[in-house]
Amino acid sequence: MATKRVLVSGATGQQGGAVVDALLSGEYGEYDVSGMTRSAESDAAAALAARGVHVVEADLNDRASLDAAVEEMEYVFLVTTFFEDGPEAEADHGRRMIDACVDAGVDYVVYSSVASADTAPLEHFASKARVEESLVDSGLDWTIVRPVYFMQNFTWLAASIRDGELAVPLAEDVSLGVVDVGDIGRTVATAFADPASWRGETVEIAGDELTLEGFAAAFSAALDRDVRAVHLDVEAYRAEGGDEMADMYRWFNEGGYDIDVDALSERTGIDYVTFPEYLDAHWASRSAPASA
Ligand SMILES: NC(=O)c1ccc[n+]([C@@H]2O[C@H](COP(=O)([O-])OP(=O)(O)OC[C@H]3O[C@@H](n4cnc5c(N)ncnc54)[C@H](OP(=O)(O)O)[C@@H]3O)[C@@H](O)[C@H]2O)c1
Numbered sequence: 001m002a003t004k005r006v007l008v009s010g011a012t013g014q015q016g017g018a019v020v021d022a023l024l025s026g027e028y029g030e031y032d033v034s035g036m037t038r039s040a041e042s043d044a045a046a047a048l049a050a051r052g053v054h055v056v057e058a059d060l061n062d063r064a065s066l067d068a069a070v071e072e073m074e075y076v077f078l079v080t081t082f083f084e085d086g087p088e089a090e091a092d093h094g095r096r097m098i099d100a101c102v103d104a105g106v107d108y109v110v111y112s113s114v115a116s117a118d119t120a121p122l123e124h125f126a127s128k129a130r131v132e133e134s135l136v137d138s139g140l141d142w143t144i145v146r147p148v149y150f151m152q153n154f155t156w157l158a159a160s161i162r163d164g165e166l167a168v169p170l171a172e173d174v175s176l177g178v179v180d181v182g183d184i185g186r187t188v189a190t191a192f193a194d195p196a197s198w199r200g201e202t203v204e205i206a207g208d209e210l211t212l213e214g215f216a217a218a219f220s221a222a223l224d225r226d227v228r229a230v231h232l233d234v235e236a237y238r239a240e241g242g243d244e245m246a247d248m249y250r251w252f253n254e255g256g257y258d259i260d261v262d263a264l265s266e267r268t269g270i271d272y273v274t275f276p277e278y279l280d281a282h283w284a285s286r287s288a289p290a291s292a
Pocket of ligand 1: 009010012015036037038039042058059061079080081082083113114115124148
C-alpha cells in the first residue's frame with residue numbers, strides 16, 4: 001500500500017497524540033504524518049518532530065493557516081475542543097477545518113466527537129454534533145468516532161486516589177463507560193487503514209463500564225491499598241467543577257452513554273483495554289501518573 005499523507009490535528013494533545021502513535025506504529029499501514037499545533041516551539045511539538053512527524057503550525061481560528069496545513073493532504077484527523085474558547089467556537093473550529101478540507105480536495109476525514117453527541121443535553125456535546133453535521137453535509141468521505149469518558153481523566157485525581165479516596169459525582173449503582181485514549185488512536189488508525197469499509201460510519205468507542213465502587217476496587221487492586229468510593233453530590237460539585245461538567249455528571253447519573261463493547265470489538269477487530277488493564281499499564285508501576 002502506498003504511503004498516505006495524513007494531517008493529525010490536536011497532535012500535541014491526548015487524542016491526536018494517540019493517533020500519531022498508532023499511525024507511526026506501522027501496524028496500520030505506512031503514513032507520512034504531519035502533526036498540527038499552534039506552536040512549533042513547544043516541548044510536545046519538539047517531541048513529535050524528534051519522532052519524524054512534520055510539525056505544522058495552524059490554528060482552528062485561522063482559515064488561511066488551515067488551508068496551508070491541509071494542502072497536499074490525503075487524509076485528515078480532526079479533533080475539536082471547547083476547553084479554551086467554548087462550545088460555540090468549537091463548532092466553528094470544526095466547520096472551518098472541514099471547509100478547508102473540501103476546498104483542498106482531501107480524500108478522507110476522521111473526526112473524533114463524543115459518545116451520544118446528538119442526544120445528550122450538553123453544550124459541549126451539541127457543539128460536536130454540529131461538527132458532525134458539517135462533515136456529513138460536506139461531500140467529503142468521512143468516519144466519526146465517538147469516545148466515552150477517558151480512563152486518563154482519573155489522573156486529575158491521582159493525589160487523592162493515592163491517599164485512599166476516589167471522590168466523583170457519580171451516584172450509587174451508576175455505571176460509567178470509559179476508554180483508554182490509546183484505543184481512540186487505534187480505532188482511528190483502523191479506519192485510515194481501510195477507508196472503503198469505514199466511510200460513512202459513526203462508531204462509539206468504549207473499553208469498559210464500571211460503577212464508582214468498581215473503579216475504586218480496581219484502584220485498590222492496582223495500587224495494593226484500600227481506595228474508598230466517595231459519591232459527591234452533583235450540586236455541591238457544581239461550584240468547583242462548573243455548570244457544564246456538573247450537568248455532564250447529572251446526565252451520567254440519569255443514564256448517560258449507551259455502549260456495547262463486544263459489538264465494537266467485533267466491528268473493529270480491536271481488543272479494547274479494560275480499566276484494570278489500563279491501571280496495570282499506567283498506575284501500578286513506579287512511573288504512575290502524578291496529579292495534573
Ligand atoms: N476527557 C474526556 O473524557 C473526553 C471524552 C470524550 C471527548 N472528549 C473531548 O476531547 C476533546 C479534547 O481532546 P484531547 O483531550 O485530546 O485534547 P487535549 O489533550 O486537551 O489537547 C488539545 C489539543 O487541541 C489543540 N488545539 C486546541 N485549540 C486549538 C486551536 N485553536 N487550533 C489548533 N489546535 C488547537 C492543542 O494543540 P496546541 O496547544 O499544541 O496548539 C492540543 O493538541 C474535547 O473536545 C473533549 O470534549 C473528552
